[in-house]
Amino acid sequence: MTLAPPSSDVEALAERVRVAARAGESLRVVGAGTWLDAAAPVAASEPLSVRDLTGVVEYVPGDLTITVRAGTTLEDVDRITREQGQWLTLDPYGSRAGTIGATIATASAGPLATSFGTPRDVVLGLEAVLGTGTIMRAGGRVVKNVAGFDLVRLLCGSWGTLGVITEATLRLRALPEREETLATGLEDAPSAVQAFRAAMRDLPFNPLACEVLNGALAAELGLGDGAVALTRLGGNPDALGAQRAAVQALGETSVVDPAIWERLRTAEGEPAAVVRLSHLPSRVGELWAASREIARRWAGTRCQASIARGVLRCVLPRRDPGRGGAANAVASALYIGVEATRSFERLPGELWSAIGPRLAPESIELRVKRAFDPGNVLNPGIMGVVG
Amino acid sequence: MIARDSELLAYTSDALPSHARRPRVAVFPGSRDETINVVRALAEDGVPFVPRGAGTGLSGGALSDGAVLIGLNRLRRILSIDTDNGIAVVEPGVVNATLSRAVASAGLYYAPDPSSQSACTIGGNVAENAGGPHCLKYGVTTNHVLAITCLLASGAVVSLGNASGERTGYDLVGAFVGSEGCFGIALDVTVRLTRLPQAVRTLLADFLTVDAAARAVSSIVASGIVPAALEMIDQATVRAVEASVYAAGYPTDAAAVLLIELDGPVAGLEHDVSIVETLCRSVGARTIRIARDETERARLWQGRKKAFGAMGRLAPHLVVQDAVVPRTRLPSILAAIERIAHEHGVMVCNVFHAGDGNLHPNVPYDGNDPDQVARVDRAMRAIMAACVAAGGTISGEHGVGLDKVGYMTSIFSEDTLHAMCALRSVFDPDQHSNPAKVVPVHSCREWAGAARQPRS
Numbered sequence: 001m002t003l004a005p006p007s008s009d010v011e012a013l014a015e016r017v018r019v020a021a022r023a024g025e026s027l028r029v030v031g032a033g034t035w036l037d038a039a040a041p042v043a044a045s046e047p048l049s050v051r052d053l054t055g056v057v058e059y060v061p062g063d064l065t066i067t068v069r070a071g072t073t074l075e076d077v078d079r080i081t082r083e084q085g086q087w088l089t090l091d092p093y094g095s096r097a098g099t100i101g102a103t104i105a106t107a108s109a110g111p112l113a114t115s116f117g118t119p120r121d122v123v124l125g126l127e128a129v130l131g132t133g134t135i136m137r138a139g140g141r142v143v144k145n146v147a148g149f150d151l152v153r154l155l156c157g158s159w160g161t162l163g164v165i166t167e168a169t170l171r172l173r174a175l176p177e178r179e180e181t182l183a184t185g186l187e188d189a190p191s192a193v194q195a196f197r198a199a200m201r202d203l204p205f206n207p208l209a210c211e212v213l214n215g216a217l218a219a220e221l222g223l224g225d226g227a228v229a230l231t232r233l234g235g236n237p238d239a240l241g242a243q244r245a246a247v248q249a250l251g252e253t254s255v256v257d258p259a260i261w262e263r264l265r266t267a268e269g270e271p272a273a274v275v276r277l278s279h280l281p282s283r284v285g286e287l288w289a290a291s292r293e294i295a296r297r298w299a300g301t302r303c304q305a306s307i308a309r310g311v312l313r314c315v316l317p318r319r320d321p322g323r324g325g326a327a328n329a330v331a332s333a334l335y336i337g338v339e340a341t342r343s344f345e346r347l348p349g350e351l352w353s354a355i356g357p358r359l360a361p362e363s364i365e366l367r368v369k370r371a372f373d374p375g376n377v378l379n380p381g382i383m384g385v386v387g
Numbered sequence: 388m389i390a391r392d393s394e395l396l397a398y399t400s401d402a403l404p405s406h407a408r409r410p411r412v413a414v415f416p417g418s419r420d421e422t423i424n425v426v427r428a429l430a431e432d433g434v435p436f437v438p439r440g441a442g443t444g445l446s447g448g449a450l451s452d453g454a455v456l457i458g459l460n461r462l463r464r465i466l467s468i469d470t471d472n473g474i475a476v477v478e479p480g481v482v483n484a485t486l487s488r489a490v491a492s493a494g495l496y497y498a499p500d501p502s503s504q505s506a507c508t509i510g511g512n513v514a515e516n517a518g519g520p521h522c523l524k525y526g527v528t529t530n531h532v533l534a535i536t537c538l539l540a541s542g543a544v545v546s547l548g549n550a551s552g553e554r555t556g557y558d559l560v561g562a563f564v565g566s567e568g569c570f571g572i573a574l575d576v577t578v579r580l581t582r583l584p585q586a587v588r589t590l591l592a593d594f595l596t597v598d599a600a601a602r603a604v605s606s607i608v609a610s611g612i613v614p615a616a617l618e619m620i621d622q623a624t625v626r627a628v629e630a631s632v633y634a635a636g637y638p639t640d641a642a643a644v645l646l647i648e649l650d651g652p653v654a655g656l657e658h659d660v661s662i663v664e665t666l667c668r669s670v671g672a673r674t675i676r677i678a679r680d681e682t683e684r685a686r687l688w689q690g691r692k693k694a695f696g697a698m699g700r701l702a703p704h705l706v707v708q709d710a711v712v713p714r715t716r717l718p719s720i721l722a723a724i725e726r727i728a729h730e731h732g733v734m735v736c737n738v739f740h741a742g743d744g745n746l747h748p749n750v751p752y753d754g755n756d757p758d759q760v761a762r763v764d765r766a767m768r769a770i771m772a773a774c775v776a777a778g779g780t781i782s783g784e785h786g787v788g789l790d791k792v793g794y795m796t797s798i799f800s801e802d803t804l805h806a807m808c809a810l811r812s813v814f815d816p817d818q819h820s821n822p823a824k825v826v827p828v829h830s831c832r833e834w835a836g837a838a839r840q841p842r843s
Contacts, residue, residue: 060713060715061609062605062608062609062714062715063713063714063715063744064608064609064714065713085611107554107558117526117530120529120558120561121526121530130806134802134805134806135800135802136800136802136803136806137799137800137803138799138803138806140711140778140779140780140798141713141778142711142712142713142743142744142778142779142780142783143711143714143743143744144518144522144527144711144740144743144744144745144783144784145711145780145782145783146515146516146518146527146565146782146783146784146785146786146787147780147781147782147787147791147795147798147799148787148795148799148803148804148807148825148826149562149565149566149569149807149810149811149825149826150516150529150561150562150564150565150566151803151806151807151810152561153529153558153561153562153564154557154558154559154561154562154810156558156561157554157557157558158557158558162557173611173613174609174610174611174612175611176611177611201471204582204585204652204653205651205652235655236655236658236659237655237658238654238655238657238658239651239652239654239655239656239658240655241654242652242653242654242655243652243654276553278552278553279551279552280469280472280474280550280551280552281471281472282469282471282472283551309553310472310551310552311552311553340552341549341551341552341553341555343553343555357555357556359556364545364547364557364559364813364814365556365557365559367813368557368559368562368810368813371809371810371812371813372806372809372810383556383557384556
């Protein structure tokens with residue numbers, strides 16, 4: 001365990017926010033910078049980096065909790081916890097050099113969300129510098145806590161627009177005794193994905209993760225060029241054996257190297273756009289059909305369905321950067337008629353104001369923003385334009 | 388509507404008898420529209436109100452000091468059940484256990500299970516972010532709520548969250564759950580249902596020292612096996628239970644017993660049971676009993692769930708306390724509690740969610756004896772201070788309400804309390820919904836003053 005230095009630098013960061021508020025400036029909050037293009041272009045005068053706020057503040061393995069400073073990378077947390085037979089069950093897409101602070105601020109989650117939820121389910125406590133320049137410490141270092149209003153969940157997924165996260169306490173899990181990953185071949189058709197989802201739902205266990213990949217993504221990972229379901233299992237030897245047999249009964253199944261999950265997370269490079277379509281899990285067939293339409297319009301689109309969560313993620317690879325009209329092409333690929341919630345992880349800059357999220361005037365969201373960042377100092381516009 | 392003193396008496400307390408407040412009047416709307424009309428009429432006249440479910444709360448959160456009490460327990464319709472996706476939409480007055488019963492035939496249940504689940508309402512659970520023994524494995528209320536239709540104190544109706552798809556924007560459901568009635572009234576709640584486990588094994592392990600039981604908890608937690616529940620019941624509580632109609636067959640000569648439940652698919656379950664048995668024995672468990680059937684299992688649980696009731700035999704009044712410590716601190720905090728009890732001459736009955744580190748040190752006492760009241764009060768303060776000093780918090784599941792407002796400054800800075808006031812003001816700028824709860828009044832007053840002045 002390394003002890004982090006006292007938080008004079010958090011005080012300095014708070015002072016920086018206060019100065020900006022007085023001067024009417026705005027700040028762009030930056031961690032490792034790996035997701036800089038992810039969201040709306042922020043019209044901020046200056047960057048505000050938390051990259052240097054790194055290190056473990058407290059780690060007592062017996063408590064299965066860890067407190068780290070926000071700039072600590074996912075890779076570091078993974079290494080430190082695995083040494084104790086534990087893990088942080090957050091596996092967001094993108095680089096392992098991404099920071100804990102950014103993961104929480106963007107509520108980023110990967111395949112493990114199927115069994116462990118998203119950052120809101122994992123974060124126990126936060127320290128943050130609010131847009132008012134004050135420092136708050138909400139939640140705590142214990143796994144169960146209802147003291148006071150829940151500022152922790154409010155900050156999770158707020159994209160740094162309410163406060164700059166400087167420290168987080170996270171719930172850890174013990175690593176499963178054994179793990180195994182299975183690949184099951186599927187027909188690339190909405191009805192097949194729908195049926196696979198229903199069959200998985202009826203099994204008496206929850207896998208750690210289960211993602212159905214389209215042919216383009218499967219090919220990228222060396223799994224052939226047809227649709228394939230990747231299922232991650234964990235547990236004791238008896239449990240694992242029964243789970244394996246149950247999945248094998250669903251189709252042509254082979255055991256694959258579990259390192260495939262890491263490659264899935266980091267496969268995409270710098271795509272032109274990433275969109276998630278979500279609905280009730282029972283509507284995953286419709287989402288799959290929509291993703292096929294996007295892939296038809298944008299060649300090479302890689303899709304994966306988190307079938308238990310009803311989330312379909314589409315990654316539109318970057319084309320020749322010299323070609324103009326990319327934004328228009330992305331827009332027309334994404335303008336598809338499907339009833340779904342759309343979440344954009346990445347879009348060409350000029351598209352955000354057209355199809356990105358909006359904050360309704362007089363909405364609770366807008367009132368929250370004004371309460372926590374009255375000067376509109378932090379990441380203005382990143383959660384959507386007002387109107 | 389109730390306005391007569393004699394009838395209002397029933398609404399002057401919740402399940403915590405140490406606080407009493409008299410509402411001005413109590414109203415019990417019979418429908419969603421009536422609820423909206425009541426709140427709008429109150430908003431027009433600027434009259435504050437307090438929402439109340441079944442009144443089973445343990446923090447004085449639903450007490451009303453002159454405000455209008457709005458009882459929501461007549462809004463008890465289950466509006467829809469979607470077994471395919473495992474979600475249900477319910478009105479706030481639906482009783483927790485009623486919902487689980489309603490979906491049981493589809494192989495589902497509602498996972499958060501506070502001890503009062505046969506009476507408490509989903510609306511109250513949402514307000515308190517209620518927990519329960521099985522939250523160790525399945526999470527607390529906030530992990531099971533997908534969306535809420537919320538009636539603000541202004542009379543406006545807003546929908547929070549998204550039941551059909553991912554959340555977008557700020558996590559307002561997360562902000563609302565656990566807001567203790569201060570952000571408004573939940574008119575309906577969309578909850579996630581959980582699949583009933585294929586198999587359940589319930590173990591009772593008994594120990595000759597509290598320390599050994601606490602060490603068994605730590606070693607189970609560290610093993611990576613996540614029991615569905617991991618409860619500790621100390622000797623004082625065991626004796627109260629065994630002397631009552633809720634007798635569960637706990638050994639009365641043990642210093643503490645652990646009630647451990649493992650659930651999940653049949654395959655692999657016995658493997659985990661045997662590991663847990665080994666871990667308990669390795670720290671000195673005397674006997675380990677495994678429930679042979681559902682009847683025996685229900686009996687073992689009855690002792691735990693009715694423990695507070697059984698303590699009623701010991702004295703006229705009972706402090707039901709709620710605090711949390713990091714789980715490795717359990718042995719030292721239990722020793723500290725014993726010391727404190729001895730020092731102040733009070734009896735502490737510990738019955739709690741050990742796997743979460745969520746303590747319930749309860750003190751039976753006679754509220755008519757001022758000396759006892761003073762000693763109990765001092766002992767409670769000392770216990771809470773010890774939990775906070777151990778890196779813990781002041782409430783794991785009962786909420787702050789009225790009872791714990793005084794402790795808030797021991798764990799939160801003024802700036803953090805101000806941030807809580809700011810969040811409250813987003814939902815309820817005039818503080819008309821459940822006024823003067825959760826955050827100390829002076830913090831909110833200071834914050835309101837500062838918010839009016841532009842920062843220099």
